[in-house]
Amino acid sequence: MNSRHFIRQFSQTTTNLKTGYSTVLPVHHLVKVEKAKLKPCYSEVVIPSDDIRSNKFKPTEIDQDRVQDHYYNTLESDLLLKFYEHDSKTIPGLKKREWGTDSPFKVFRKGKRKPKGSAIETQDIIPINYQNIPKLNSIVINSYNKNALERPWMNICTRLQLATITNKKPKILYNKSNILPWKVRRGKECGAKVELFDREMNQFITTLTEIVLPRLRAFEGIKLTSGDTNGNITFGLNADDILLFPEIENFQELYPNLNGMDITFKTSARTDQQAKTLLSSYGFPFYKPVKNSG
Amino acid sequence: MFSKSTILNTNNTFKVLVRYKRTKGSGEVNAATQKIVNQLSVLSASRKQPKLLNLCNEDLIKHKTIMNAWNLFKSKKNLKREEQLRKQYESMKNAMEDLKNTNKHLYKLANSKPNKKEVDLFPIEMRIPTDYPPTIPWIYSYKPRK
Numbered sequence: 463m464n465s466r467h468f469i470r471q472f473s474q475t476t477t478n479l480k481t482g483y484s485t486v487l488p489v490h491h492l493v494k495v496e497k498a499k500l501k502p503c504y505s506e507v508v509i510p511s512d513d514i515r516s517n518k519f520k521p522t523e524i525d526q527d528r529v530q531d532h533y534y535n536t537l538e539s540d541l542l543l544k545f546y547e548h549d550s551k552t553i554p555g556l557k558k559r560e561w562g563t564d565s566p567f568k569v570f571r572k573g574k575r576k577p578k579g580s581a582i583e584t585q586d587i588i589p590i591n592y593q594n595i596p597k598l599n600s601i602v603i604n605s606y607n608k609n610a611l612e613r614p615w616m617n618i619c620t621r622l623q624l625a626t627i628t629n630k631k632p633k634i635l636y637n638k639s640n641i642l643p644w645k646v647r648r649g650k651e652c653g654a655k656v657e658l659f660d661r662e663m664n665q666f667i668t669t670l671t672e673i674v675l676p677r678l679r680a681f682e683g684i685k686l687t688s689g690d691t692n693g694n695i696t697f698g699l700n701a702d703d704i705l706l707f708p709e710i711e712n713f714q715e716l717y718p719n720l721n722g723m724d725i726t727f728k729t730s731a732r733t734d735q736q737a738k739t740l741l742s743s744y745g746f747p748f749y750k751p752v753k754n755s756g
Numbered sequence: 757m758f759s760k761s762t763i764l765n766t767n768n769t770f771k772v773l774v775r776y777k778r779t780k781g782s783g784e785v786n787a788a789t790q791k792i793v794n795q796l797s798v799l800s801a802s803r804k805q806p807k808l809l810n811l812c813n814e815d816l817i818k819h820k821t822i823m824n825a826w827n828l829f830k831s832k833k834n835l836k837r838e839e840q841l842r843k844q845y846e847s848m849k850n851a852m853e854d855l856k857n858t859n860k861h862l863y864k865l866a867n868s869k870p871n872k873k874e875v876d877l878f879p880i881e882m883r884i885p886t887d888y889p890p891t892i893p894w895i896y897s898y899k900p901r902k
Contacts, residue, residue, distance in 0.1 A: 514819055517808050532884045534837055539844055548852040548867045592845040615792045622795045735875050742877040
């Protein structure tokens with residue numbers, strides 16, 4: 463049933479999503495020999511990337527990071543106060559169960575049974591103390607472009623769009639399965655994604671909260687119902703909203719094929735509740751979606 | 757593989773393949789294609805990396821000394837911050853323990869858990885500080901939104 467297929471190679475063990483027609487795996491091309499360790503003339507390559515002599519060196523701490531400073535100076539202690547509960551204990555999360563041995567049909571079942579009352583496992587909720595105050599780990603920007611399935615050049619536009627917004631080279635997304643009515647073919651390019659850390663992440667937060675989101679007319683905020691129950695919050699922006707990013711706003715004719723994107727905040731909070739409180743402290747608005755009756 | 761003109765027989769119809777003037781690799785592309793090519797060249801890494809710094813030994817030692825000092829400064833600052841948080845946590849814990857022993861009712865109020873679906877949000881007016889003060893520095897008649 464599992465459509466993913468694993469090709470065991472010496473060089474990699476990850477899932478291979480690209481389609482190919484070679485049945486014999488050319489292992490000798492794929493095994494990377496670290497020549498630097500063999501030959502003295504490659505000694506330059508051994509230099510770590512954060513060393514100034516390395517050709518990969520990129521200066522990072524070139525200015526004040528005011529978002530990080532704000533978190534350390536104000537938010538951290540506020541959050542500690544907000545989340546403190548006296549005499550609280552670890553609440554165990556929902557975990558996968560054993561099948562049991564009461565029936566012969568259960569003996570050869572693959573994997574474990576799903577947790578009771580939930581389709582997915584949840585984390586243990588550990589009480590907050592001064593060492594595990596929730597913080598933002600990273601932001602993932604994911605842009606699925608279904609138009610790129612028929613016209614592959616459209617994906618270049620999406621990649622460029624993400625690269626200009628985030629100042630980072632995006633990774634290409636590939637389809638994982640074959641779904642005929644959607645023209646989804648395994649191994650086809652279908653968008654791009656970027657993961658932002660540290661300074662780039664903080665820069666992106668200020669761009670969102672100070673320039674983009676306040677100017678969106680229809681934007682009420684992030685839905686209070688969003689979240690994956692493990693402390694990661696997602697919201698989406700349309701193609702029209704992306705025009706408001708300052709990098710794109712003044713060069714609109716260069717970006718004719720913009721694509722909407724999903725922005726996921728990965729936090730170290732154990733619950734969505736805490737993650738939302740954390741995000742609101744950075745200035746993200748939240749709203750309660752009204753349920754449609756009838 | 758084929759000579760200048762070849763005749764193929766497929767399904768009883770004769771198709772004559774003739775070589776014409778080459779149009780594909782002539783280097784001229786239409787404007788729309790050129791736009792995409794430009795976009796792709798922006799994404800590629802070639803010729804975008806600045807030149808490698810060639811530091812002399814003395815400069816390298818200077819740089820390393822400065823970076824060591826900076827890292828030491830940062831780690832001290834972090835330790836101080838963590839110590840401050842620990843103290844805050846200890847004092848909160850002590851205060852609550854004290855309250856628990858003196859007044860059960862007040863302790864219950866102070867330690868009440870929020871509803872599981874209610875989210876405690878920071879006010880939207882709170883902003884990340886900038887170098888210059890905001891146009892409205894303080895809202896005196898502040899009322900939280902509902």
